[in-house]
Amino acid sequence: MYEFYPLLTVGAVVGVISVIFILAYFSIKDRKEAIGFDRNMKDSEIIKRLMQYAKPHAKSFILVMIIMLFSIAYDIISPTLIGNVEEMIKGDFEYKSLISYVIVYALILAVSLVSTYVQAIMLQKIGQKILSAIREDLFSHIESLSHAQLHTMPVGKLVTRVTNDTNAISMMFTNILVNLLKNVFIIVGVIGAMLLLNYGLTLMVLCFAPFIALFTVIFRKFSRKAYREVKDGTTDINTFLSENLSGMKIIQIFNREDRKMEEFEGKNTKLKSAKFRQMFVFGIFRPLVYMLYISSVLCLLYLGARGYINDTVFLGQKITGGVVVAFYMYISKFFNPIQNLAEQFNWLQSAFASAEKIFTVFDIKPDVVDEDNAIELTDVRGDIEFRNVWFAYNEGDWVLKDVSFKVKAGQTVAFCGSTGSGKTTILSLICRNYDIQRGEILIDGINIRKYTISSLRRHFGQMLQDVFLFSGTIRSNILLRKEDVSDEEVLKACRYVNADKLLDKLPSGLDEEVMERGANFSAGQRQLISFARTIVHKPEIMILDEATANIDTETEVLIQDSLEKLMNIGTLLIVAHRLSTIRRADNIIYLSHGEIKEQGTHNELLEKKGRYYELYKLQQDKAQLV
Numbered sequence: 353m354y355e356f357y358p359l360l361t362v363g364a365v366v367g368v369i370s371v372i373f374i375l376a377y378f379s380i381k382d383r384k385e386a387i388g389f390d391r392n393m394k395d396s397e398i399i400k401r402l403m404q405y406a407k408p409h410a411k412s413f414i415l416v417m418i419i420m421l422f423s424i425a426y427d428i429i430s431p432t433l434i435g436n437v438e439e440m441i442k443g444d445f446e447y448k449s450l451i452s453y454v455i456v457y458a459l460i461l462a463v464s465l466v467s468t469y470v471q472a473i474m475l476q477k478i479g480q481k482i483l484s485a486i487r488e489d490l491f492s493h494i495e496s497l498s499h500a501q502l503h504t505m506p507v508g509k510l511v512t513r514v515t516n517d518t519n520a521i522s523m524m525f526t527n528i529l530v531n532l533l534k535n536v537f538i539i540v541g542v543i544g545a546m547l548l549l550n551y552g553l554t555l556m557v558l559c560f561a562p563f564i565a566l567f568t569v570i571f572r573k574f575s576r577k578a579y580r581e582v583k584d585g586t587t588d589i590n591t592f593l594s595e596n597l598s599g600m601k602i603i604q605i606f607n608r609e610d611r612k613m614e615e616f617e618g619k620n621t622k623l624k625s626a627k628f629r630q631m632f633v634f635g636i637f638r639p640l641v642y643m644l645y646i647s648s649v650l651c652l653l654y655l656g657a658r659g660y661i662n663d664t665v666f667l668g669q670k671i672t673g674g675v676v677v678a679f680y681m682y683i684s685k686f687f688n689p690i691q692n693l694a695e696q697f698n699w700l701q702s703a704f705a706s707a708e709k710i711f712t713v714f715d716i717k718p719d720v721v722d723e724d725n726a727i728e729l730t731d732v733r734g735d736i737e738f739r740n741v742w743f744a745y746n747e748g749d750w751v752l753k754d755v756s757f758k759v760k761a762g763q764t765v766a767f768c769g770s771t772g773s774g775k776t777t778i779l780s781l782i783c784r785n786y787d788i789q790r791g792e793i794l795i796d797g798i799n800i801r802k803y804t805i806s807s808l809r810r811h812f813g814q815m816l817q818d819v820f821l822f823s824g825t826i827r828s829n830i831l832l833r834k835e836d837v838s839d840e841e842v843l844k845a846c847r848y849v850n851a852d853k854l855l856d857k858l859p860s861g862l863d864e865e866v867m868e869r870g871a872n873f874s875a876g877q878r879q880l881i882s883f884a885r886t887i888v889h890k891p892e893i894m895i896l897d898e899a900t901a902n903i904d905t906e907t908e909v910l911i912q913d914s915l916e917k918l919m920n921i922g923t924l925l926i927v928a929h930r931l932s933t934i935r936r937a938d939n940i941i942y943l944s945h946g947e948i949k950e951q952g953t954h955n956e957l958l959e960k961k962g963r964y965y966e967l968y969k970l971q972q973d974k975a976q977l978v
């Protein structure tokens with residue numbers, strides 16, 4: 353009886369700890385709010401969709417699997433080899449056979465290392481390819497979404513989708529999946545090798561497997577929760593940062609730094625404690641598995657030594673010193689992959705969560721799409737008609753009410769009216785940034801829904817209220833995607849719209865660097881650059897939303913002059929604030945609360961003595977004051 357004390361003690365300790373953990377397991381619920389993200393897709397569906405990205409690399413994956421078999425050879429063969437060396441040293445020691453063992457050992461090690469290396473490189477390459485494919489698809493999908501859909505998604509969230517989440521997926525292909533397989537192979541291989549050596553000792557090692565399984569299940573529950581908290585915290589911080597970095601100027605102007613800092617500290621602390629919790633969970637799990645490992649080593653030493661001394665023969669297998677040594681090594685090779693498996697399963701789960709988040713973005717159907725038999729809009733005259741157009745950004749909240757007007761090709765139409773009356777909205781409807789709810793918008797007599805969106809937009813030059821410049825150079829901002837334009841033509845366009853004076857002042861001219869959002873240029877300068885951009889793209893219809901921002905008189909004169917030139921090239925729809933611009937228009941449309949109140953030429957409207965007349969008088973008085 354005394355002889356079993358060591359075994360019993362080990363068993364009891366493991367048992368007590370298991371009980372504590374089982375209790376803890378049931379006392380903590382994986383609350384949905386705590387997760388912050390409900391998984392709706394089935395794992396099988398996610399796998400199916402992910403496989404589509406892996407498919408093109410199927411051959412490489414198979415090759416990687418084959419190479420992997422070589423890379424695990426060391427784990428499976430080396431313990432037996434060492435066991436044999438032990439036997440040889442104890443028995444008839446021969447220097448020659450020792451050398452041959454060492455050579456074999458070194459060879460296996462070398463093969464293992466080389467194949468691990470090759471495998472890693474191959475996987476990284478495949479992973480990066482898959483990653484960039486997903487990222488591209490995702491970005492182009494986001495590009496296809498309508499303005500209304502984009503407004504509902506915080507930029508920070510989308511950034512996390514395109515960067516972190518795609519990264520998690522690539523990790524899954526490069527690291528997790530392969531390591532999962534590798535670990536399974538190693539476990540199977542090690543069990544096989546142990547069985548060949550000694551059934552009895554293998555059984556002893558396997559006795560520990562249920563405990564490992566138990567710990568793993570519990571660990572997974574805790575770590576999943578911790579992991580999700582870390583992820584949500586990261587998304588939260590990204591969203592906060594992207595919004596507040598863009599609005600930093602406002603924060604500083606309004607002295608809101610402290611408040612924002614507090615908010616940031618809150619989010620930061622939340623992420624920090626989530627990370628701590630995650631580390632804590634891992635910090636408990638690893639020593640636990642290690643404890644199991646040590647316990648099994650103790651059992652091995654005890655049982656192995658007894659078996660060796662007593663010369664026990666079990667089903668024809670004898671325990672030798674070599675067997676004990678080999679087992680000592682196998683046990684660690686057995687526990688390692690199990691611990692890895694448990695941890696990798698979590699990575700896999702989190703990669704699935706990321707995949708699901710990405711697929712949910714993919715599943716958002718663009719709500720402004722080409723109709724089934726949409727035609728290409730090739731040649732445009734430039735006639736535009738709004739026929740009883742009703743539009744609301746939010747259902748029922750009409751922003752445009754029964755708006756009708758006609759623009760003949762080559763004409764200039766000016767929209768005026770108070771702020772919020774719907775001027776910008778009208779402009780954004782013509783190129784289908786939004787779809788209207790009632791009525792029709794026609795270009796050259798055909799409903800714009802009958803054209804493909806890309807061909808429709810090709811014929812528009814949009815110069816918006818708040819000109820957006822991308823980081824890059826002036827040249828890249830003028831050309832955008834158009835590449836077959838010489839510098840000569842770009843400069844010509846700049847001269848035409850008076851942007852050349854601006855260029856002359858810049859040390860690097862067209863190559864002058866543009867900071868994010870064009871922060872190093874004034875509103876007026878940005879407007880001039882956007883004029884040049886339009887001229888280079890030679891659109892038939894131009895849309896211009898005059899900047900409301902104050903522009904210095906010098907630039908003002910330049911803009912005025914270029915505006916007149918723009919009026920001569922094609923159809924121009926312009927939201928104008930300056931009377932001088934409006935006066936030259938062929939038709940003036942006065943809007944109020946989404947309805948057309950008056951329309952006609954400058955003189956016609958003045959004679960009418962209506963709202964436009966009042967606006968005109970007001971502006972004239974202002975001009976006199978100045």
Ligand SMILES: Nc1ncnc2c1ncn2[C@@H]1O[C@H](COP(=O)(O)OP(=O)(O)OP(=O)(O)O)[C@@H](O)[C@H]1O
Nearest residue numbers: 503745746751770771772773774775776777778817
């Ligand atoms: N993306 C949006 N979502 C919901 N409502 C919007 C959106 N954009 C504009 N609106 C609303 O639609 C109305 C018309 O806005 P619009 O931008 O067309 O005005 P505007 O005439 O161009 O004004 P301003 O002269 O100030 O530029 C406003 O009441 C505004 O609140």
Ligand SMILES: [Mg+2]
Nearest residue numbers: 775776817897
């Ligand atoms: Mg506007």
